[in-house]
Amino acid sequence: MCPCIRFSLLPDPSVSFCLPLSICPCVCLPAALRPAPGVSIRPSVGLSGFSPAAETVWGRPPASGSRPDLSLWAMIRGWGAGEVMTGWGGQQAVGGSRSGRAAHSHPCAQVPRRAAMGGPRHPSPLLLLAILLPLGGSWPEPPRGRLLFVTVVYRHGDRAPLDSYPTDPHQDKTLWPHGLGQLTQEGVQQQLELGRFLRARYGDFLSQEYRREELYVRSTDYDRTLQSAQANLAGLFPRSPRSPGWMPVPVHTVPATEDKLLKFRTQGCPQYQKLLEETVAGEEYQTALEGWRDFLVHLENLTGLSLAEGPLHRAWKVLDTLTCQRAHGLPLPDWATPEVLGSLAQVSALDVRAHVGPPRAQEKARLTGGVLLDAILTNFTQAQARGGPLRMVMYSAHDSTLLALLGALGLYDGHHPPYAACLGFEFWKHLGQLEQEEEEGNVTVSLFYRNDSSRPPLTLELLGCPSPCPLGRFRRLTAPVRPPPGGPPCRPPAEDATPPGVAVPLLAGAVGILGILSLGLGALLWSRGSTGPREGPV
Known part of the structure; x- marks a missing residue:
């Protein structure tokens, strides 16, 4: 032997x-x-x-x-x-x-x-x-047991710049044949490669051909994320469209104005705006901003944009434009040195921390990344409760989606997610015996973050819960950043509340409308029965 x-x-x-x-x-x-x-x-x-x-x-x-x-x-x-x-x-x-x-x-x-x-x-x-x-x-x-369920959230692939700046020498839009903000051929290849990585990682956990019972794919309603999802799926299921019996994989979406899961509409959330204003007005943020003021004033003269007094997100837009142009072989202005690009990246990180970090980071997360985190846990719970064959949920989204999710997990480290970056949640049936207070069906959660296709993905760990983290402890640690059962508390500040004299008639009318809708919905469900097809996770 x-x-x-x-x-x-x-x-x-x-x-x-x-x-x-x-x-x-x-x-x-x-x-x-x-x-x-x-x-x-x-x-x-x-x-x-x-x-x-x-x-x-x-x-x-x-x-x-x-x-x-x-x-x-x-x-x-x-x-x-x-x-x-x-x-x-x-x-x-x-x-x-x-x-x-x-x-x-x-x-x-x-x-x-x-x-x-x-x-x-x-x-x-x-x-x-x-x-x-x-x-x-x-x-x-060491072996972790049996894989039960996976959720992956990834950024779209390489794209053209979203915008330009007044002194940009490359304002000719014909340089980008598919248009500004659109996926490039490089982006398609990045997503194909990510799909192949997922196939290699999960092998026969997913069937070799698409089965709607096993996989659910959702994207934001943007061309670049929808196309990224399709390219990713072509790598995950490499069967040729010309082969007999081939079927395309459906990608679900909702209108961008209604998407509260993957593209957070913080501008329309008074509570979030109040939290952000408090952060920006704070001493720590103002001190950090003052350290960059001379740099931003100098950059204003070079770009023609108001940067020192305007939102810091404008600095990221300049960085994004320059980064896209450099990646596609366009010469940058003389002032756009590696040192300037590095400084712009640090200014952008300051802006991101204001959105996802302290103070009151948990309250911010309940309005942004915590919503998606709660959906990920809910999807796993429902899939296990139904005993169905659903094995993977895939979200094709943006850097802002990953930043909010990493912020909710307390894992944002100041680095921006590159194109095709992928954050994975793996739910395992643990082989050993967990501590009594940690048991939840003996399930653990492992996180991986793939931000470099030339290296193995990183293993991420929540503070206070080494990987693999028992599901019960994972839920408790993330409970403060997940929204309450009634949904995200995105409400106006108390001083802007509706006067009591107006609120009573409005409340009565709302109750009446809800009653009518409830009767109609009940009749609809009764007529259809409870055995309809699964509409998919959130």
Whole structure:
């Protein structure tokens, strides 16, 4: 039997393969089972020593109190040529154990006994590293269990500038054949690549062809986000439209003026505007702004825009225009040096922090990103309660959407989400036993953030809840930033409230109208019955 360790390709643990740990004539890694680029490699649940309850951390010793029989760390540390490998706690993993029997009985994890003098030697640590690292690119993580549900929120792909500035040397709109603000061919390719990444990450968790019961896609009502969703889906489901039986994937949307989930209409929310005004008038913000005043005045003379006294969002628009032009090979003005672009990025970050950060960040989040966060949790709860096959919800949106969501999670770090940036929420059925007060069906939540296609995605963690975070604790930690059951409290300030003399007749009329609507809706539901098709998540 070839000495090797069995691994699984996530998210489908049924697909597994072995990594050889010694030089022998048998083949432990069939070519058909070698992972595609981007596929995660994780140890199989069946291998002794990789108990999720032990929380083994690959690449370093376990925490005190953890006593798995064997780990990759112990292998690399102990498997010199002809050495006897010893596990933690003094238990021999090779050459017999204290109990007198082999430490591992897994058929594909048998560890060879010490080689006889002159016989084949076990691989050195460097050789083992050379075998493992090209396959995964990083150390595999312990198994988390069974994947139940996924939500991804991503920014659209590369686009043309949204606007220009008075002294812009590239105001000719013919430079952008599809128009300002529209998706470019580069943006299409970015979304195709993101779709392929999602296919590699989730494998057979999603069917190879689109099934409406498994996937729901929603986009904002903008050309660039709708087209991004379609390009992403072409990467996720790469079947050619010319093949027999091919069907396009529907992308749902609502009019931009009615979208309160992905494109937050903060200008029409008096409560949010009041919170923002308090932040801008605060000492901390004013001190930071004063530090940039000379820079903004200088930039006014170069761009023709009012920046020092106007909203800071104008500075971001200048940065966005310059960034788009540079990305598409257009020469920038002499004054648009890397230092100037870096300063503009810092000014834009100050503006973003005012919108999503303190003071009163939780109240701001309940009116913006917390609305989407609440919808993500609600969709998972409803999918589990119905016991249906829905597995993924996909939102095609904007940088502002991701910024608000990251702000609600307390994870905004001052960096702007690039094109095709993707924030994922993965709900797992945990294999180990969670603490009693954290149990909610033994489900955990893991967050990943993909902001660089050349690197593995980042694992994000809520403050006070290391990943994977138990769902119950995740709900409690995010409760202050999610809106109450009645919806976001976007109401006018108290001093602008309707006078009592006017409120009574208005209330009576509203009650009457609601009564009529309720009767009509009840009759409609009665006539249709309760077995209609699913309209999809929010």
